Amino acid sequence: xPRTLAMLLRRFPGGPALLVTLVIVALAAVASWxxxxxxxxxxxxxxxxxxGWEVRNVPNKWLYQFGRLLLGSPDDxxxxxxxxxxxxxxxxxxxxxxxxxxxxxEGRPPDEEALTIxxxxxxxRRELExxxxxxxxxxxxVLAREVGLARSWPFFPSFRSLFPPIDFEFxxxxxxxxxxxxxxxxxxxxxLLRSDMTLEEIIAEEEEKESEGxxxxxxxxxxxxxxPSAVPPGDDYVQTLELVAHEWIHHYLFFQPLGRRYxxxxxxxxxxxTVANIAGRELAxxxxxxxxxxxxxxxxxxxxxxxxxxxxxxxxxxxRQLRLDVEQLLNEGKIxxxxxxxxxxxQFLAENGHYIRKINQAYFAFYGVYADTPASISPIxxxxxxxxxxxxxxxxxxxxxxxxxSEEDLDRLLAAGG
Numbered sequence: 001x002p003r004t005l006a007m008l009l010r011r012f013p014g015g016p017a018l019l020v021t022l023v024i025v026a027l028a029a030v031a032s033w034x035x036x037x038x039x040x041x042x043x044x045x046x047x048x049x050x051x052g053w054e055v056r057n058v059p060n061k062w063l064y065q066f067g068r069l070l071l072g073s074p075d076d077x078x079x080x081x082x083x084x085x086x087x088x089x090x091x092x093x094x095x096x097x098x099x100x101x102x103x104x105x106e107g108r109p110p111d112e113e114a115l116t117i118x119x120x121x122x123x124x125r126r127e128l129e130x131x132x133x134x135x136x137x138x139x140x141x142v143l144a145r146e147v148g149l150a151r152s153w154p155f156f157p158s159f160r161s162l163f164p165p166i167d168f169e170f171x172x173x174x175x176x177x178x179x180x181x182x183x184x185x186x187x188x189x190x191x192l193l194r195s196d197m198t199l200e201e202i203i204a205e206e207e208e209k210e211s212e213g214x215x216x217x218x219x220x221x222x223x224x225x226x227x228p229s230a231v232p233p234g235d236d237y238v239q240t241l242e243l244v245a246h247e248w249i250h251h252y253l254f255f256q257p258l259g260r261r262y263x264x265x266x267x268x269x270x271x272x273x274t275v276a277n278i279a280g281r282e283l284a285x286x287x288x289x290x291x292x293x294x295x296x297x298x299x300x301x302x303x304x305x306x307x308x309x310x311x312x313x314x315x316x317x318x319x320r321q322l323r324l325d326v327e328q329l330l331n332e333g334k335i336x337x338x339x340x341x342x343x344x345x346x347q348f349l350a351e352n353g354h355y356i357r358k359i360n361q362a363y364f365a366f367y368g369v370y371a372d373t374p375a376s377i378s379p380i381x382x383x384x385x386x387x388x389x390x391x392x393x394x395x396x397x398x399x400x401x402x403x404x405x406s407e408e409d410l411d412r413l414l415a416a417g418g
Contacts, residue, residue, distance in 0.1 A: 148395030
């Protein structure tokens with residue numbers, strides 16, 4: 001059967017590539033459904049509809065990919081031009097949205113001409129989205145293959161590809177309702193909510209949960225590892241690449257021992273997220289180094305403005321110390337004092353240019369999952385950083401850590417020399 005199939009395919013130009021693409025599409029659909037089942041399905045009016053997301057986006061993505069296969073893709077110069085145009089439009093849209101929001105806050109009526117221009121820019125960006133998504137997927141894929149994350153396929157041993165294929169959509173990801181007990185910092189549950197909830201709806205959702213005696217926080221996600229993943233159309237090229245790479249690392253790990261145990265316990269969740277942070281950041285920087293996109297010229301600051309990068313407080317240090325102090329107070333049973341301290345530090349940070357809407361036990365429970373961030377005091381971050389430093393390559397690091405199923409496994413790898 002394989003020989004007969006191969007003979008038939010040789011009669012049609014592009015036949016093997018088309019067949020492999022069809023197989024990958026089928027496998028991607030299976031991957032999409034398996035990943036979707038790992039999340040809670042919608043049950044309330046504010047819930048994020050994952051099934052609707054999959055139905056809307058999986059067919060569109062692969063129909064576009066088939067079109068590219070038949071019609072070809074732009075050359076490198078045209079790809080660069082489209083990527084630059086997309087991010088320039090996003091920066092302009094952000095500035096125009098901010099100006100309109102400020103006018104609304106000041107009680108001024110919306111400028112009809114400004115609204116018209118804003119919609120024109122949004123439409124221009126929508127027309128570029130599929131193309132730019134494909135370009136960024138291609139660029140991240142090239143570097144992911146180079147670090148050794150591709151695999152061969154039965155009957156096509158010379159054909160190597162990534163599984164699942166890198167696939168994302170520019171769309172605002174959902175928000176997540178995080179629940180922690182008040183007497184300790186612990187990620188008790190997470191529930192996906194609509195991305196377009198108003199602040200009033202968010203506060204109501206939090207207050208309803210907190211009436212049950214827990215700490216609650218609705219957090220906007222930077223991206224989500226559905227398949228395809230949802231990544232907001234940001235105005236920073238490298239940060240966008242990092243989000244794309246981060247979510248794909250989750251997709252890759254989902255079919256490995258580490259990823260399959262993502263929801264098994266908080267420690268494995270932390271390992272998964274920290275690996276995605278470390279690997280996603282490095283992969284994005286490699287892509288940006290290979291496929292450079294010029295950054296916009298920065299405006300000159302006013303004479304009395306602070307120099308770029310100059311801060312009156314060390315945000316990372318303040319947050320780490322706050323986490324330690326809150327842990328100590330909670331261990332002593334001083335819940336009210338811990339909550340008062342978090343609010344005091346939130347106001348202090350806001351006065352020094354770091355606005356956070358709400359800091360509570362749920363805040364640290366959620367952000368503490370990322371062990372390489374200021375909100376975490378977990379030793380997992382340094383351990384994974386050390387494992388990466390000992391690894392021969394990024395691909396070696398990812399393949400090795402993908403087999404980890406506990407913190408003890410990670411400790412054994414480090415004790416054995418990586």
